[in-house]
Amino acid sequence: MSDFxxxxxxxxxxxxxxxxxxxxxxxxxxLQQRRRQRAQTHPFxxxxxxxxxxxxxxxxxxxxxxxxxxxxxxEQARQQVLxxxxxxxxxxxxxxxxxxxHDREP
Amino acid sequence: xxxxxTDMTLHWRPDFEQLVDEHQAxxxxxxxxxxxxxxxxxxxxxxxxxxxxxxLARIESAAHACFWLRRVTMSRSADALRRRKVRGIDLWxxxxxxxxxxLHQSASPLxxxxxxxxxxxxxxxxxxxxxxxxxxxxxxxxxxxLNAPVATVKSHLQRGLKLLRAKAxxxxxxxxxxx
Numbered sequence: 001m002s003d004f005x006x007x008x009x010x011x012x013x014x015x016x017x018x019x020x021x022x023x024x025x026x027x028x029x030x031l032q033q034r035r036r037q038r039a040q041t042h043p044f045x046x047x048x049x050x051x052x053x054x055x056x057x058x059x060x061x062x063x064x065x066x067x068x069x070x071x072x073x074x075e076q077a078r079q080q081v082l083x084x085x086x087x088x089x090x091x092x093x094x095x096x097x098x099x100x101x102h103d104r105e106p
Numbered sequence: 107x108x109x110x111x112t113d114m115t116l117h118w119r120p121d122f123e124q125l126v127d128e129h130q131a132x133x134x135x136x137x138x139x140x141x142x143x144x145x146x147x148x149x150x151x152x153x154x155x156x157x158x159x160x161x162l163a164r165i166e167s168a169a170h171a172c173f174w175l176r177r178v179t180m181s182r183s184a185d186a187l188r189r190r191k192v193r194g195i196d197l198w199x200x201x202x203x204x205x206x207x208x209l210h211q212s213a214s215p216l217x218x219x220x221x222x223x224x225x226x227x228x229x230x231x232x233x234x235x236x237x238x239x240x241x242x243x244x245x246x247x248x249x250x251x252l253n254a255p256v257a258t259v260k261s262h263l264q265r266g267l268k269l270l271r272a273k274a275x276x277x278x279x280x281x282x283x284x285x
Contacts, residue, residue: 009271010239016220017240020138022130023148030126030155037156 118167125171126155132172132241133179139236140183142225150182176241177251180233187229223273231266234259 133154137147157178158171165171224232237248245263249256 009274010267012216013220013235013239013267013270014242016214016217017139017224017236018217019131019135019240022134022151023144026130026134026148026151027123027126029148030130030152031123033152033156034122034159037159 120162120165120171122155122159122162125158125175129172129175130155133175135240136176136179136236137183137186139221139224139240140180140229140233141186142221146186147183150179150186154179154182173251176237177253180237180252184229184233219277220270220274223270223277226273227266227269231262231269234262235266235270238263 130151134147134151137150137154138144141147141150154175158165158175161174165174224235227235233252234248237243237251238245243251245256245259248254248263249259252259
């Protein structure tokens, strides 16, 4: 029925479908494309360093500003408390003086 | 044995350049036989290796790298063929017109004819035959590579082989052994 024995045909097929060599320069193209992609996704070291420094400066600056603001608000609150205490002390003294004067009256 | 295999997996460190060296012929050949277009096959090979680079951390062993490359190459080749169909290009007419000579550079006359006949087979049969006879995979391995049931792969192999043999009988009389 067939001029080809199954095994012969399959052997011929195997021989005919051996791997072919990759084109010259394929590896170089792949490595070049890889370098390009890496450069796009990972900026140069100095860019990364600059970005890190900038980010650190922004975070540190923000933290320092917040600390300063908190200190200022704390100082303001302390002054208000002291003023309130002074006023209260003065009022108490006045009240004390009035009571003493009242006690001295015949 | 299992311990040794696990140990090898643990100590295996993928080297991208070495993987390209070792597998570029396999990836290119698979893509070429699926698309029958050297330019497209080269593009596919580049894409596959770029994807490997992104996926490298998840590659566990040399065998895994080989399996992964075969699988992705077949998938990318199928995608490329579908894109060409969507664009309305008759791939095989184009092959005959433009790429036939390129496709078969330095191949024997028999290999040239076999590849031409292979290119006329349905894509699923072609994929199964290429993995079987180029890569020497078993039906189980082909099924894993193509993510298809083993029975389907066996059917594609049988039908593809039958079809190819019938074409060979009518077209390859001059190559018949002992003729």
